Amino acid sequence: xxxxxxxxxxxxxxxxGDEREVRRLLESAGPRPRVSPEDFALIRAAARQEWRRxxxxxxxxxxxxxxxxxxxxxxxxxxxxxWLWRVEAPVATASLATVERVEGExxxxxxxxxxxxxxxxxxxxxxxxxxxxxxxxxxxxGHSVRLDAGSEMRLVSASSLELARxxxxxxxxxxxxxxxxxxxxxxxxxxAEIGTQFEVRLAPGEGAALRVRVREGAVSLxxxxxxxxxEAGEELTLGRDGSVLRTPVEIHGVAWAWVEAAAPxxxxxxxxxxAYLDWVERETGLxxxxxxxxxxxxxxxxxxxxxxxxxTPEESLSVVLPGAGLGYRVEGRRLQVDRPAG
Amino acid sequence: MAPxxxxxxxxxxxxxxxxxxxxRAxxxxxxxxxxxxxxxxxxxxxxxxxDERAFEEFCDDYIPMVLRFAQRRLDGNRELARExxxxxxxxxxxxxxxxxxxxxxxxxxxxxxxxxxxxxxxRPVREVELKEELLSSQPALDLMLxxxxxxxxxxxxxxxxxxxxxxxxxxxYGKALEWKYLENLSVKEIARRLGLGPKAAESLLTRARNxxxxxxxxxxxxxxxxxxxxxxxxxxxxxxx
Numbered sequence: 001x002x003x004x005x006x007x008x009x010x011x012x013x014x015x016x017g018d019e020r021e022v023r024r025l026l027e028s029a030g031p032r033p034r035v036s037p038e039d040f041a042l043i044r045a046a047a048r049q050e051w052r053r054x055x056x057x058x059x060x061x062x063x064x065x066x067x068x069x070x071x072x073x074x075x076x077x078x079x080x081x082x083w084l085w086r087v088e089a090p091v092a093t094a095s096l097a098t099v100e101r102v103e104g105e106x107x108x109x110x111x112x113x114x115x116x117x118x119x120x121x122x123x124x125x126x127x128x129x130x131x132x133x134x135x136x137x138x139x140x141x142g143h144s145v146r147l148d149a150g151s152e153m154r155l156v157s158a159s160s161l162e163l164a165r166x167x168x169x170x171x172x173x174x175x176x177x178x179x180x181x182x183x184x185x186x187x188x189x190x191x192a193e194i195g196t197q198f199e200v201r202l203a204p205g206e207g208a209a210l211r212v213r214v215r216e217g218a219v220s221l222x223x224x225x226x227x228x229x230x231e232a233g234e235e236l237t238l239g240r241d242g243s244v245l246r247t248p249v250e251i252h253g254v255a256w257a258w259v260e261a262a263a264p265x266x267x268x269x270x271x272x273x274x275a276y277l278d279w280v281e282r283e284t285g286l287x288x289x290x291x292x293x294x295x296x297x298x299x300x301x302x303x304x305x306x307x308x309x310x311x312t313p314e315e316s317l318s319v320v321l322p323g324a325g326l327g328y329r330v331e332g333r334r335l336q337v338d339r340p341a342g
Numbered sequence: 343m344a345p346x347x348x349x350x351x352x353x354x355x356x357x358x359x360x361x362x363x364x365x366r367a368x369x370x371x372x373x374x375x376x377x378x379x380x381x382x383x384x385x386x387x388x389x390x391x392x393d394e395r396a397f398e399e400f401c402d403d404y405i406p407m408v409l410r411f412a413q414r415r416l417d418g419n420r421e422l423a424r425e426x427x428x429x430x431x432x433x434x435x436x437x438x439x440x441x442x443x444x445x446x447x448x449x450x451x452x453x454x455x456x457x458x459x460x461x462x463x464x465r466p467v468r469e470v471e472l473k474e475e476l477l478s479s480q481p482a483l484d485l486m487l488x489x490x491x492x493x494x495x496x497x498x499x500x501x502x503x504x505x506x507x508x509x510x511x512x513x514x515y516g517k518a519l520e521w522k523y524l525e526n527l528s529v530k531e532i533a534r535r536l537g538l539g540p541k542a543a544e545s546l547l548t549r550a551r552n553x554x555x556x557x558x559x560x561x562x563x564x565x566x567x568x569x570x571x572x573x574x575x576x577x578x579x580x581x582x583x
Contacts (some may be wrong), residue, residue: 018552029500033505034410035410039423043427055391
């Protein structure tokens with residue numbers, strides 16, 4: 001037998017010699033490497049979605065009547081001419097992406113935790129309506145992708161999206177942690193990311209065909225035989241006449257409001273304050289400043305409990321930081337974290 | 343009645359998947375092994391029933407272990423390890439209904455992770471089937487060691503071997519040993535953390551020590567055997583040339 005045996009040897013109770021040897025081995029090796037709280041939080045979040053999906057699938061029949069009732073009202077809404085979600089192509093077992101957030105959720109075919117296969121087409125409803133319709137998905141390779149209202153996008157593969165209309169936002173994670181690159185193809189050109197956060201929008205205004213805004217990192221826009229680069233804080237607008245306009249863009253503020261509104265909420269249960277603030281920094285474009293070094297150090301030791309479901313990243317600051325006994329203020333692009341007075 | 347103490351094989355061998363002999367040998371196994379399996383079956387049952395605490399327990403006890411397993415196999419590539427472990431954990435959760443407690447949950451997770459890594463690199467390694475009755479006869483400790491030449495790089499008494507031996511234990515055993523010998527916690531505090539009485543905690547520590555000692559010995563022997571095989575292979579090659 002090769003399995004680890006968990007029995008005492010017959011006639012050989014544990015003795016001090018064995019204990020000393022075990023202690024020596026453990027002390028010389030030191031503790032097992034601790035895993036990164038960020039990695040743990042991300043894996044646990046994905047595991048939780050899968051667990052909820054499987055436990056919901058096993059739920060008693062009466063629970064499944066609730067979403068059916070919601071679907072009925074969604075069908076009525078469609079008849080009234082209100083757009084909700086539409087997905088073409090059934091969900092297949094080979095999952096390319098997972099739905100992380102559905103904004104304006106009233107039922108319909110897509111729910112948090114749903115898997116999307118290659119070839120799936122996702123359409124979001126118009127901006128004007130009872131509530132905006134936005135979607136956040138996570139590709140299998142780690143890229144976070146968000147779709148604004150009034151958009152249509154096809155998942156070609158884990159590294160390729162086709163944007164037919166509207167806008168898509170892509171985040172390849174801190175330091176480009178998503179594996180493999182990603183290309184967003186449009187009829188006017190392809191945008192390839194190089195470890196970034198960026199937005200691609202079709203028909204952004206009069207005479208304009210395509211606009212690319214970069215929040216972090218860099219992208220390459222391929223149009224006809226040209227290849228144009230854009231970096232963080234830059235916006236490239238491609239006119240229908242082939243002209244290209246390069247202008248600066250703020251990386252925090254109203255230009256990214258829809259992106260923040262569509263951000264999947266972080267599961268903060270058990271997450272360190274420092275990891276939460278890293279997430280806020282990433283989602284809002286704010287730059288975090290601690291009042292002093294000791295405060296910065298203690299942020300890694302504060303463990304959070306609870307939920308920020310339903311709050312945007314910036315809204316969540318007003319709940320999390322006071323809860324951790326801290327104060328904050330936002331001045332321009334800077335988020336100052338300090339100890340409250342008194 | 344004292345548990346039956348059979349001989350401990352000094353050499354880890356790759357058993358055939360249909361090896362009924364190994365399965366019979368394991369079924370005669372110790373009270374502790376059966377206790378550990380029962381605890382895992384109960385954990386899985388609670389998770390399937392939607393118990394949030396069971397899910398959190400599963401995450402706390404098993405995700406770090408699988409992450410360390412993946413990082414060892416991927417040369418510390420953190421991002422790839424996270425991706426592999428994420429898909430591993432999701433697949434295992436999707437298949438929890440088929441878990442019967444015959445193989446260790448850690449064995450199942452590591453076998454699945456190894457398949458994911460092999461698939462990622464499209465490496466033509468023998469894929470470990472994830473049917474539990476086959477995994478129950480898989481060499482659990484062997485599974486946790488690196489494959490091929492990397493295994494020979496593990497020296498006897500290296501920190502890696504100690505950590506692998508700890509990860510191969512039931513999670514409570516590994517935690518109890520680190521609390522006792524690295525953090526120098528009292529038995530009373532260890533008992534409190536484990537939700538046990540002091541005597542039960544003492545007993546668990548004894549079992550944990552013995553299990554660690556035996557597992558570590560098997561790992562060290564396996565590494566030594568692999569190094570010997572490699573050396574023999576190299577000698578034969580030298581003679582041929």
